[in-house]
Amino acid sequence: MQEARSPLIVADNVDYTLNVAGRPLHILRKVSLSVARSEVVAIVGPSGSGKTSLLMLLAGLEQATSGKIRVNDHDLTALDEDDLARFRRRTLGIVFQSFHLIPSLTALDNVGLALEIARPELSMAQVRERAARALDAVGLSGRLDHRPTALSGGEQQRVGLARAIVAEPPLLLADEPTGNLDQKTGAAIADLMFGLTRDLGTALVMITHDPKLAARADRMLTMTQGELSETLVTT
Numbered sequence: 001m002q003e004a005r006s007p008l009i010v011a012d013n014v015d016y017t018l019n020v021a022g023r024p025l026h027i028l029r030k031v032s033l034s035v036a037r038s039e040v041v042a043i044v045g046p047s048g049s050g051k052t053s054l055l056m057l058l059a060g061l062e063q064a065t066s067g068k069i070r071v072n073d074h075d076l077t078a079l080d081e082d083d084l085a086r087f088r089r090r091t092l093g094i095v096f097q098s099f100h101l102i103p104s105l106t107a108l109d110n111v112g113l114a115l116e117i118a119r120p121e122l123s124m125a126q127v128r129e130r131a132a133r134a135l136d137a138v139g140l141s142g143r144l145d146h147r148p149t150a151l152s153g154g155e156q157q158r159v160g161l162a163r164a165i166v167a168e169p170p171l172l173l174a175d176e177p178t179g180n181l182d183q184k185t186g187a188a189i190a191d192l193m194f195g196l197t198r199d200l201g202t203a204l205v206m207i208t209h210d211p212k213l214a215a216r217a218d219r220m221l222t223m224t225q226g227e228l229s230e231t232l233v234t235t
């Protein structure tokens with residue numbers, strides 16, 4: 001039963017401090033956060049407040065200085081590099097502001113490669129079939145053989161989205177996914193992202209500067225100078 005399951009993300013009292021030129025730089029302070037399975041959470045806040053840093057910790061790409069982070073019942077503070085890599089392959093999709101597609105690969109191969117890494121047990125035929133299906137889901141069935149330079153920004157982000165969800169992870173992390181797109185294209189990407197995560201039951205943690213986008217989340221959190229607080233959404 002869905003209700004009885006543990007939250008997908010539990011961060012408890014997380015500090016993230018870097019040593020910069022011999023002095024501690026406090027990037028996150030006592031951050032606590034709980035995200036339910038299939039929940040959509042928006043994180044807003046000024047530039048430099050620590051939003052991307054929090055996403056990096058949730059992805060296991062950086063280590064918290066203190067505190068606990070559990071994602072999908074994995075204690076990220078206790079995993080070694082190999083286990084973290086396995087955790088990322090199995091649990092996460094990430095969408096970046098600047099797409100980060102591999103320039104030499106076609107749309108189909110960009111998505112297929114991500115799936116191959118996440119699910120090495122699949123045959124090449126299965127990988128191609130599922131990658132094509134994911135690209136179809138983002139409206140790009142006519143662009144399978146295009147390389148990123150032959151795609152518009154919105155199309156590149158569609159490929160980025162297809163790549164992030166092709167292995168059907170329980171969690172999608174998005175760092176300003178519409179930040180490099182015009183209003184109309186960004187809205188279309190947002191519609192796709194919300195639709196796909198809802199259909200797959202994927203939880204979504206999304207950083208955005210766009211208040212309209214943030215208002216579509218189940219919850220909105222605000223990062224201010226490394227401290228995270230709940231913001232009441234009035235709809």
Ligand SMILES: Nc1ncnc2c1ncn2[C@@H]1O[C@H](COP(=O)(O)OP(=O)(O)OP(=O)(O)O)[C@@H](O)[C@H]1O
Pocket residue numbers: 018020025027045046047048049050051052053054
């Ligand atoms: N590796 C690092 N070394 C030194 N300082 C860092 C490092 N990574 C992040 N910071 C600092 O941590 C703070 C938070 O950065 P972060 O990228 O998390 O902010 P953000 O909220 O995502 O900002 P933006 O909205 O501009 O993307 C910034 O002041 C940044 O300069």
Ligand SMILES: [Mg+2]
Pocket residue numbers: 051052053175
């Ligand atoms: Mg950022």
